[in-house]
Amino acid sequence: MLLIECPYCGKRPELEFGHGGQAHVARAKNPADLSAQEWADFLYMRSNIKGVHAERWRHTHGCGRFFNALRDTTTDHFLATYKSGEPQPAVAAGAVGDGGGAAGAPDDGGRDGGAGTGSTSGDRGGAGGGSAEAPAGGAQVRP
Numbered sequence: 001m002l003l004i005e006c007p008y009c010g011k012r013p014e015l016e017f018g019h020g021g022q023a024h025v026a027r028a029k030n031p032a033d034l035s036a037q038e039w040a041d042f043l044y045m046r047s048n049i050k051g052v053h054a055e056r057w058r059h060t061h062g063c064g065r066f067f068n069a070l071r072d073t074t075t076d077h078f079l080a081t082y083k084s085g086e087p088q089p090a091v092a093a094g095a096v097g098d099g100g101g102a103a104g105a106p107d108d109g110g111r112d113g114g115a116g117t118g119s120t121s122g123d124r125g126g127a128g129g130g131s132a133e134a135p136a137g138g139a140q141v142r143p
């Protein structure tokens, strides 16, 4: 089970938490000065980042408090959590040692497997000895 670190309570199961949308969306000090488009953008337009995203989370079934988190949307790894009002910690995009590199490797293997499958099928037609290579190619395509 995924554990999320509440800055107030420590690590807890993800089932105790609720997602609160994008973090650091500042409300205008004087909303009456905004145009209709600017107000609509504030209300509805959010980033849809592939990578590290700053999000609000709430420890709904715990302390009940909101906090912010940096989560990599491609791996679902939480890189950092911090209390609301605190500055966003600096985290490099590939900072997660246990997940960032490992997540990239299967993708590369899949691409290599796809290219290898194409060349292997050509070899099969010519030599007929491709049966030994086929399982390896299938294993690489799986991810």
Ligand SMILES: [Zn+2]
Pocket: 006, 007, 008, 009, 010, 059, 062, 063, 064, 065
């Ligand atoms: Zn908590």
